[in-house]
Amino acid sequence: MAFLLVIYLVIVSLLSIAFASDPNPLQDFCVADPQSAVLVNGFACKDPQQVQAKDFFFGGLQLPGNKSNQVGSMVTPVTVAQIPGLNTLGISLARIDYAPWGINPPHTHPHGSEILTVIEGSIKVGFVTSNPENRLFTMVLQKGDVFVFPIGLIHFERNVGDGNAVAIAALSSQNPGVITIANAVFGSTPEISSDLLVKAFQLDKSVVNYLESKF
Numbered sequence: 001m002a003f004l005l006v007i008y009l010v011i012v013s014l015l016s017i018a019f020a021s022d023p024n025p026l027q028d029f030c031v032a033d034p035q036s037a038v039l040v041n042g043f044a045c046k047d048p049q050q051v052q053a054k055d056f057f058f059g060g061l062q063l064p065g066n067k068s069n070q071v072g073s074m075v076t077p078v079t080v081a082q083i084p085g086l087n088t089l090g091i092s093l094a095r096i097d098y099a100p101w102g103i104n105p106p107h108t109h110p111h112g113s114e115i116l117t118v119i120e121g122s123i124k125v126g127f128v129t130s131n132p133e134n135r136l137f138t139m140v141l142q143k144g145d146v147f148v149f150p151i152g153l154i155h156f157e158r159n160v161g162d163g164n165a166v167a168i169a170a171l172s173s174q175n176p177g178v179i180t181i182a183n184a185v186f187g188s189t190p191e192i193s194s195d196l197l198v199k200a201f202q203l204d205k206s207v208v209n210y211l212e213s214k215f
């Protein structure tokens with residue numbers, strides 16, 4: 001009995017490794033058909049006979065994003081939403097532009113790990129591990145440096161130079177997803193009860209109301 005249990009646990013642990021990123025495709029491609037009413041994990045496949053080269057293409061990543069906003073950064077995503085041919089492939093990327101001292105606020109990608117390459121400028125990056133340690137790993141990257149954010153962990157970036165900064169992030173999901181912590185907690189629809197947030201964050205009610213108005 002105990003032996004069977006060990007076998008079972010080994011199989012379960014192997015499965016969880018195999019499913020740590022998007023599932024592997026079972027065909028050459030499955031170009032997303034956003035018109036399809038079929039609900040699957042990902043998108044239904046477009047008729048392969050109708051697939052064209054442009055289904056695998058995105059143009060324009062040489063263009064900087066507009067960073068004139070509260071945080072001073074802009075993410076230009078290139079995921080399955082931009083390239084339907086990424087459906088089922090478990091990969092995507094993004095260009096991130098940072099104004100001087102601009103930040104990409106603390107956020108997490110529920111579906112993928114991220115590997116970030118600095119193309120221009122100096123960027124301070126960091127991620128925080130799970131409870132109870134909540135250990136911060138952080139360092140300053142220069143042009144050409146590469147840093148990894150493990151799947152699901154909260155991370156952030158800040159341009160620590162006086163000029164613009166640019167990074168390219170690759171992600172291990174066709175649809176990594178983004179949860180920006182402040183927006184999700186203080187800007188949900190409908191709102192999380194403010195008395196719950198008062199207790200959770202040990203804040204004054206006026207501060208919680210202020211944060212809710214900001215997000």
Ligand SMILES: *[C@@H]1O[C@H](CO)[C@@H](O)[C@H](O)[C@H]1NC(C)=O
Nearest residue numbers: 064065066067068069070074
């Ligand atoms: C960038 O965004 C700001 C604020 O939304 C806007 O005023 C400005 O016109 C935009 N600039 C460009 C080049 O699109």
